[in-house]
Amino acid sequence: MLIDAAVLTAPNEPLELRELELAEPHRDEVRVRLLASGICHSDLSFIDGSWPAPLPIVLGHEGFGIVDQVGEGVSAPRLGDHVVLTFAPACGRCRFCLEGRVNLCLLAAKCMDGGFMWDGTTRLSHEGQAVHHLALVSSFATHAVVPAAGAIPVDRRLDPVVGCLLGCGVTTGIMSVTRRAQVRPGESVAVFGCGGVGLSAIVGARLVSAWPIVAIDPVQNKRELALEMGASHTVDPADGDPAAQIRQLIPGGVDHAFEAIGRPAVAATAFAAVRDGGTTVLIGQPAIGVKAAFPVYDVTQFEHTILGSNLGASTPALHVPQLARLVVEGLLDLSPLVTDCFPLAQIDSALRIMTSGRAGRVVLELAAS
Ligand SMILES: NC(=O)c1ccc[n+]([C@@H]2O[C@H](COP(=O)([O-])OP(=O)(O)OC[C@H]3O[C@@H](n4cnc5c(N)ncnc54)[C@H](O)[C@@H]3O)[C@@H](O)[C@H]2O)c1
Numbered sequence: 001m002l003i004d005a006a007v008l009t010a011p012n013e014p015l016e017l018r019e020l021e022l023a024e025p026h027r028d029e030v031r032v033r034l035l036a037s038g039i040c041h042s043d044l045s046f047i048d049g050s051w052p053a054p055l056p057i058v059l060g061h062e063g064f065g066i067v068d069q070v071g072e073g074v075s076a077p078r079l080g081d082h083v084v085l086t087f088a089p090a091c092g093r094c095r096f097c098l099e100g101r102v103n104l105c106l107l108a109a110k111c112m113d114g115g116f117m118w119d120g121t122t123r124l125s126h127e128g129q130a131v132h133h134l135a136l137v138s139s140f141a142t143h144a145v146v147p148a149a150g151a152i153p154v155d156r157r158l159d160p161v162v163g164c165l166l167g168c169g170v171t172t173g174i175m176s177v178t179r180r181a182q183v184r185p186g187e188s189v190a191v192f193g194c195g196g197v198g199l200s201a202i203v204g205a206r207l208v209s210a211w212p213i214v215a216i217d218p219v220q221n222k223r224e225l226a227l228e229m230g231a232s233h234t235v236d237p238a239d240g241d242p243a244a245q246i247r248q249l250i251p252g253g254v255d256h257a258f259e260a261i262g263r264p265a266v267a268a269t270a271f272a273a274v275r276d277g278g279t280t281v282l283i284g285q286p287a288i289g290v291k292a293a294f295p296v297y298d299v300t301q302f303e304h305t306i307l308g309s310n311l312g313a314s315t316p317a318l319h320v321p322q323l324a325r326l327v328v329e330g331l332l333d334l335s336p337l338v339t340d341c342f343p344l345a346q347i348d349s350a351l352r353i354m355t356s357g358r359a360g361r362v363v364l365e366l367a368a369s
């Protein structure tokens with residue numbers, strides 16, 4: 001079938017709106033009519049060339065839609081199911097899947113590097129030339145063919161505009177707190193960066209009754225959004241060293257600091273804000289190869305933990321429906337996170353707002369396209 005999609009053909013070039021050919025789903029694949037896609041900073045990192053992408057490619061990895069065709073051998077999801085797409089479906093066979101760390105699945109990582117499906121081919125093409133998939137999702141489009149295991153059925157009452165964010169930003173932020181760092185009630189938390197991921201970490205900290213929850217961001221409306229979403233205090237880096245400001249609020253330093261920007265200097269500042277024996281969690285991802293520095297004596301002498309977080313160490317097929325249930329039952333309000341919505345045809349405007357740093361999450365509403 002023919003679909004509309006936004007295609008990256010070269011780094012630092014505007015995405016091109018094109019009609020693409022989408023082949024039928026192969027065995028163990030499904031086709032999804034997309035309703036919404038979030039824009040994550042990681043999409044911007046492919047566009048600006050910080051991370052290499054196989055070109056041409058359809059970006060977007062926070063997709064939500066309805067299954068409208070199933071390939072051979074698929075027992076779930078079923079036709080008509082509402083699904084969140086994930087870039088971490090379990091192959092079930094690699095060492096990480098066997099360990100229960102499906103977010104690190106080796107086959108999914110290989111597909112992400114190559115821009116193809118499980119079998120090494122693409123379902124997307126333009127005038128006979130292959131077009132690559134981003135991380136088995138490619139949600140800047142009206143439809144997508146994905147592995148059946150990558151389309152996670154969720155409660156039909158879930159609003160697609162917030163539901164799509166469970167594909168990456170929200171799950172990463174919340175689960176970095178609840179699962180990767182295992183934050184307990186009453187422990188203190190600092191979150192550096194109040195974009196979609198950082199705000200979700202704040203939501204996660206609030207869910208587990210962490211206190212205080214300090215949000216650090218140079219943009220005023222982001223600090224205000226952080227307060228609305230559960231932060232107890234905010235820090236403006238323009239007022240002086242954020243680590244010193246946090247230590248004034250919490251003598252001795254915070255129990256857990258989360259870096260949700262992707263700046264090595266901020267990772268070092270986050271470390272400096274943490275108490276002896278505490279934990280620094282790195283979520284933000286700079287260009288590949290960029291290094292951060294930490295004082296080794298302090299790490300060893302005071303048993304400081306530095307954790308990397310990929311999708312919050314989540315198992316999407318298990319945790320996405322759990323988070324979706326919290327949303328539909330009114331226990332998790334993600335609506336303030338979505339500050340801007342655009343149709344696919346206006347993806348340039350959507351990306352501009354996302355790059356400006358003032359947005360919470362920018363969402364593409366695809367049904368209206
Ligand atoms: N590890 C993972 O699994 C994972 C998943 C999703 C995204 N990411 C990464 O997380 C990072 C954040 O993603 P996002 O979509 O929330 O980005 P975003 O662009 O929406 O938000 C970044 C925020 O950081 C703030 N900021 C910039 N400089 C700052 C500073 N010096 N101090 C404090 N705040 C500062 C900005 O004002 C903005 O609010 C990106 O690097 C992205 O690639 C990682």
Ligand SMILES: [Zn+2]
Pocket residue numbers: 040041042043061168169
């Ligand atoms: Zn992402």
Ligand SMILES: [Zn+2]
Pocket residue numbers: 090091092093094095096097098104105106107108
């Ligand atoms: Zn695997």
